[in-house]
Amino acid sequence: MPRAGLVASSVTEAAAALVDEVGFENLSMGLLAERLGVRAPSLYKHVTDKADLTHRIAVLAMHELADAVRDATQGLAGSDALVAGARAMRSYVLQHPGRYAAGNAARVQGPDDPLAPAVDRVLASWTAMLHGYRLHPHEEVHALRMLRSLLHGFVSLEAIGGFQMDTDVDDSFTWMTGFIDRGLVSTSPRLA
Amino acid sequence: MPRAGLVASSVTEAAAALVDEVGFENLSMGLLAERLGVRAPSLYKHVTDKADLTHRIAVLAMHELADAVRDATQGLAGSDALVAGARAMRSYVLQHPGRYAAGNAARVQGPDDPLAPAVDRVLASWTAMLHGYRLHPHEEVHALRMLRSLLHGFVSLEAIGGFQMDTDVDDSFTWMTGFIDRGLVSTSPRLA
DNA sequence: CCAGATGGCTAACTGTGCTAGCTTTTGGCT
DNA sequence: AGCCAAAAGCTAGCACAGTTAGCCATCTGG
Numbered sequence: 001m002p003r004a005g006l007v008a009s010s011v012t013e014a015a016a017a018l019v020d021e022v023g024f025e026n027l028s029m030g031l032l033a034e035r036l037g038v039r040a041p042s043l044y045k046h047v048t049d050k051a052d053l054t055h056r057i058a059v060l061a062m063h064e065l066a067d068a069v070r071d072a073t074q075g076l077a078g079s080d081a082l083v084a085g086a087r088a089m090r091s092y093v094l095q096h097p098g099r100y101a102a103g104n105a106a107r108v109q110g111p112d113d114p115l116a117p118a119v120d121r122v123l124a125s126w127t128a129m130l131h132g133y134r135l136h137p138h139e140e141v142h143a144l145r146m147l148r149s150l151l152h153g154f155v156s157l158e159a160i161g162g163f164q165m166d167t168d169v170d171d172s173f174t175w176m177t178g179f180i181d182r183g184l185v186s187t188s189p190r191l192a
Numbered sequence: 193m194p195r196a197g198l199v200a201s202s203v204t205e206a207a208a209a210l211v212d213e214v215g216f217e218n219l220s221m222g223l224l225a226e227r228l229g230v231r232a233p234s235l236y237k238h239v240t241d242k243a244d245l246t247h248r249i250a251v252l253a254m255h256e257l258a259d260a261v262r263d264a265t266q267g268l269a270g271s272d273a274l275v276a277g278a279r280a281m282r283s284y285v286l287q288h289p290g291r292y293a294a295g296n297a298a299r300v301q302g303p304d305d306p307l308a309p310a311v312d313r314v315l316a317s318w319t320a321m322l323h324g325y326r327l328h329p330h331e332e333v334h335a336l337r338m339l340r341s342l343l344h345g346f347v348s349l350e351a352i353g354g355f356q357m358d359t360d361v362d363d364s365f366t367w368m369t370g371f372i373d374r375g376l377v378s379t380s381p382r383l384a
Numbered sequence: 385c386c387a388g389a390t391g392g393c394t395a396a397c398t399g400t401g402c403t404a405g406c407t408t409t410t411g412g413c414t
Numbered sequence: 415a416g417c418c419a420a421a422a423g424c425t426a427g428c429a430c431a432g433t434t435a436g437c438c439a440t441c442t443g444g
Binding site for chain 1: 296299331333334335337338340341342343344345346348349352353355357359361363364367368371372374375378379
């Protein structure tokens with residue numbers, strides 16, 4: 001019987017694809033094994049346990065999200081960058097809800113946890129974006145947290161179908177990013 | 193042997209307390225039964241299954257949240273109401289993270305699901321609050337979604353310890369509510 | 385005070401995560 | 415080429431959580 005030729009990264013990729021399909025809470029080792037044409041215990045040769053697996057998905061997701069935002073904001077600044085970055089994040093999460101859920105469920109474990117730099121990359125993208133507004137240095141952290149909360153909250157709610165009313169969700173997102181942009185401009189001591 | 197004298201509501205209350213203590217994902221029928229001085233299968237005389245139990249917690253949580261916001265904004269309007277309501281929500285979630293997690297995990301099931309009116313009560317609170325800003329009618333939904341996203345995102349991130357930097361989280365929250373308030377005021381066709 | 389409804393129990397089944405220990409493939413080294 | 419250790423797969427089986435079946439004790443209404 002030939003081997004399946006698995007490796008930690010390929011298992012993680014398959015798990016990420018699966019989790020986007022069936023939902024984060026429905027991920028099971030058995031189902032993943034089936035997808036890979038292997039028996040469940042064999043997976044433990046590549047990941048230590050299910051927690052390790054979901055953690056790896058989280059790291060993957062944060063890097064992919066950081067890449068998506070970076071690519072979308074390439075060459076843009078100020079309002080344009082903000083809108084493009086926000087749209088890129090929303091699009092990524094709608095396309096990969098399971099991965100994003102894994103990212104939210106994960107916690108940074110030790111000082112060498114690769115999740116930390118992955119999350120930092122995402123935060124650095126937002127920070128760079130906010131830099132264009134020339135805020136007071138002590139306001140930047142507040143603005144970063146606000147932006148993060150807003151985007152995270154919006155996409156989380158949208159992903160679980162939380163917006164019931166029939167008003168178009170795209171319109172709300174556009175309005176919202178415009179609202180934040182105007183607020184940031186008028187908060188800026190230089191651009192106001 | 194005397195009976196424990198349980199009833200659906202008391203089981204739900206106990207489960208809500210437990211879930212705040214051990215975390216939503218660590219809720220187990222066995223642990224809850226132990227707390228109630230009963231064996232696990234006995235719980236099924238009061239709730240149909242674990243999903244039913246968490247759903248009941250969710251309904252309870254949404255009503256409690258709606259109450260907290262209503263009480264906090266009593267007699268206030270405009271900016272004052274917004275700030276007070278936002279603070280009340282943040283405070284509730286920090287005090288009852290498990291309940292709030294249950295509320296987010298729940299989905300409205302049928303047309304008679306008591307979760308729907310409970311969620312509506314919360315949304316109605318925010319809507320009433322926004323009414324003070326006299327926005328254009330077609331902008332109200334957008335503003336509601338923004339406010340909801342922002343608050344949900346912030347308290348969710350805070351509850352899981354997502355804000356790493358040592359800048360005070362209280363300060364960020366205050367800054368953020370102020371930012372939104374100013375934005376709403378200047379968006380309003382009457383108050384600007 | 386009896387009878388039915390009700391709330392508790394034990395026993396047992398299922399599904400999932402995971403470990404132990406065996407077998408087979410694989411790839412490098414002589 | 416052939417050997418040998420490491421690695422990758424497998425089966426068997428344990429533990430634990432959720433759940434059901436079915437029994438017995440306890441309340442409560444007539």
